[in-house]
Amino acid sequence: MKISTCVTENGVVLLEVEGEVDAHTARKLDKTLKDLLAQGHSRLVLDASQMGYISSAGLRVVLLTHRKARQLGGEVRLSGLNAQVRRIFEIAGFDELLRISDTRQESMEGW
Amino acid sequence: MKTRASSPFLRIAAKLENLAAIRRFVEETAAALGVGLATVTDIVLAVDEAVSNIVVHGYQGQPGAIEIEVKRERDALLICLRDEAPPFDPTNVPAPDLTAPLEQRATDGMGIHLIRQIMDKVTHRKTSQGGNELLLVKRLGENSEDFDMCN
Numbered sequence: 001m002k003i004s005t006c007v008t009e010n011g012v013v014l015l016e017v018e019g020e021v022d023a024h025t026a027r028k029l030d031k032t033l034k035d036l037l038a039q040g041h042s043r044l045v046l047d048a049s050q051m052g053y054i055s056s057a058g059l060r061v062v063l064l065t066h067r068k069a070r071q072l073g074g075e076v077r078l079s080g081l082n083a084q085v086r087r088i089f090e091i092a093g094f095d096e097l098l099r100i101s102d103t104r105q106e107s108m109e110g111w
Numbered sequence: 112m113k114t115r116a117s118s119p120f121l122r123i124a125a126k127l128e129n130l131a132a133i134r135r136f137v138e139e140t141a142a143a144l145g146v147g148l149a150t151v152t153d154i155v156l157a158v159d160e161a162v163s164n165i166v167v168h169g170y171q172g173q174p175g176a177i178e179i180e181v182k183r184e185r186d187a188l189l190i191c192l193r194d195e196a197p198p199f200d201p202t203n204v205p206a207p208d209l210t211a212p213l214e215q216r217a218t219d220g221m222g223i224h225l226i227r228q229i230m231d232k233v234t235h236r237k238t239s240q241g242g243n244e245l246l247l248v249k250r251l252g253e254n255s256e257d258f259d260m261c262n
Contacts, residue, residue, distance in 0.1 A: 022134075023163040024127035053134075055159050056221035063218055070213065084152050091228045092221055093209035 001025040003032050012043045012108055018050035021058030029058065033065040042074025045107040049080030059092050066098055075099065077107040118182035119143075125166045125175040125194065133162055137181060137190070144183040146251060154188065154249055157229040160222035161192055161201065161245055169196030169243065180261070186252030187231075191261035195242040200235040201226070234259060 001019035008014060013036055021029060036044065044065065048054075066076040079101045081089065089095045101107045121136045123129050137158045141151045158179065165177055178193040206224050207217040226233055232248040248258050 020131060020134075022127070022130045022159060023167065024130050053156075055130075055156060055163065056225055057163060059221060060218040063213075063216065067213055067216075088156065088225070091225055097213050097216065 001028065003029060005032065005036070007041070008108065010111065011041075012045055012111060013041045014045045014047060014104065014108070016047045016050060020053040021051060021061075022053070022055045023057035026055075026057040026061050030061045030065075033061065037065065037068055037072065040072075042069040042072035043111055044069060044074065044076045045104060046076060046078050047080050047104045047107075048078055048085055049082075049104075051085055052082070054085050054088055056092065059089070059094055063094060063097065074111075077101065079104040079107040118180050120178060120180035122176055122178045125162075125170045125177045125196070127163065127166055130159055130162060133177075133179060134159055136179065140181040141188060144181070144188065146183075146188055146249075150188075150249065150251065153229045154190065154247075157226045157247055157249075158190055158192070160226050161247065164201050164222055165192065165194050165196060165199070165243070165245075168201070169194055169199040171196075183251075184258065186250060187258065188249045188251060189258060189261075190247040190249075192245040192247070193238070193242060193261070195240065198237050198241075199243060201245070202233055202235050232258065236260065 001021055004016045006014050069075050077099045119140045134155050137155050138151055141154055162177060175195055180191040182189050201223045204220050204223045207220045230247045231250045234246045236244050238244050244261050246261050
């Protein structure tokens with residue numbers, strides 16, 4: 001799994017997560033997101049268009065980050081989920097807790 | 112991959128680093144047994160969740176092994192997971208409340224929830240050697256034949 005981050009002009013952080021997020025690789029995602037929160041970033045867009053897989057360990061990281069980000073005035077938004085990854089979010093009931101958009105452009109709007 | 116009683120099985124160290132290799136094994140084996148792509152994808156997730164539970168809650172960081180056997184019995188795919196960890200029955204884990212608001216939403220128990228949603232039957236038993244045996248059954252047709260234990 002690879003993660004690349006960039007801070008956009010309006011302070012929103014865009015994270016591109018590429019590969020598979022499981023109980024092993026979720027640790028790296030968790031650290032990246034915790035570091036961003038610690039730096040005061042709470043508006044986070046997770047571009048999952050190159051994410052091939054996610055298990056409950058990854059869902060847990062996303063949910064806990066979203067919860068913390070909301071406390072800080074922001075949120076986690078998701079974009080570009082493939083059908084399989086989206087289905088996992090739906091089975092877990094997370095699609096009702098998080099804003100999920102088809103494109104990263106949609107996720108970047110309306111903060 | 113080895114073959115025991117004509118069923119493909121994998122014996123591998125119980126480490127989270129091995130999850131990707133386990134997913135590839137289940138993916139390739141289920142596909143070779145004629146299971147459709149969408150169902151294979153679901154089953155791979157269920158096995159990943161079950162193995163993650165064994166590593167984290169069963170072995171709790173201690174070294175050990177997991178054995179994964181995949182076989183097709185007519186209209187069902189059976190996955191049997193065996194380990195030598197202290198007894199841990201994931202089927203006793205309560206389901207998370209999916210209607211709870213964000214602040215109260217539990218993050219534990221999501222793995223077994225996904226397994227229950229995907230698989231048609233999940234059965235745990237302690238083995239005579241003191242380990243665990245978890246049978247995951249996915250029906251592939253309308254047949255209602257029942258499966259209770261790994262054979």
